[in-house]
Amino acid sequence: MPASAPSRTATTRTQNVTALPPHIWFAGRLLDVLTGRRPVAGLAGRVRPEAYDHLWNLVNARTDWAYVARGHTPRLLRRPHVSPCPDGTAIEVAATVVLAPGIVRALAFRLERDGTRPGGGPACWRCTAVEAR
Numbered sequence: 852m853p854a855s856a857p858s859r860t861a862t863t864r865t866q867n868v869t870a871l872p873p874h875i876w877f878a879g880r881l882l883d884v885l886t887g888r889r890p891v892a893g894l895a896g897r898v899r900p901e902a903y904d905h906l907w908n909l910v911n912a913r914t915d916w917a918y919v920a921r922g923h924t925p926r927l928l929r930r931p932h933v934s935p936c937p938d939g940t941a942i943e944v945a946a947t948v949v950l951a952p953g954i955v956r957a958l959a960f961r962l963e964r965d966g967t968r969p970g971g972g973p974a975c976w977r978c979t980a981v982e983a984r
Contacts, residue, residue: 873962873976874944878931881958882948885910885983886925887917898978902960909983916950916983923951940964941979957984 871879877897883889884906891907898906916925931946941963948956961980 874931874933874942877960877962877976877978878927878944878946878958881906881960881978881981881983882925882927882946885913885916885958886920886950888920888925894978897975898981902978902980906981909981913983916956919950919954925950928955958982 870876880889880894880897884891884894887910891903891910894906895903926949928947928949931944934943934945936942941961943961944959946958948958950956959980959982960978962976963979965975965977
């Protein structure tokens with residue numbers, strides 16, 4: 852490495868990391884759950900009870916997602932389409948996901964703001980509905 856090149860430390864790298872927008876974070880986590888790469892329980896507390904129960908049902912009904920994705924890294928095809936509610940308290944998201952080359956599926960979910968975080972931080976987002984086809 853040339854003497855003039857700045858050295859990068861772990862501290863420098865972590866300072867440049869920014870938080871993902873909530874719809875991107877949720878899309879990734881839901882995709883991981885539906886393809887069997889993460890347990891459903893990993894979303895406990897971030898998904899309303901009715902949506903959580905439905906997510907369990909989807910995981911069992913969409914076993915093809917996990918089977919098809921074996922050996923591949925499922926991903927979002929494009930940035931999800933986001934439709935915010937006029938009052939800003941909710942967003943509805945539609946995403947196209949690629950499970951394997953040539954195998955594309957749809958994922959839709961709704962996020963709602965849920966009060967403030969402990970300590971007075973910004974409002975949390977909770978998933979209140981989810982569907983996968």
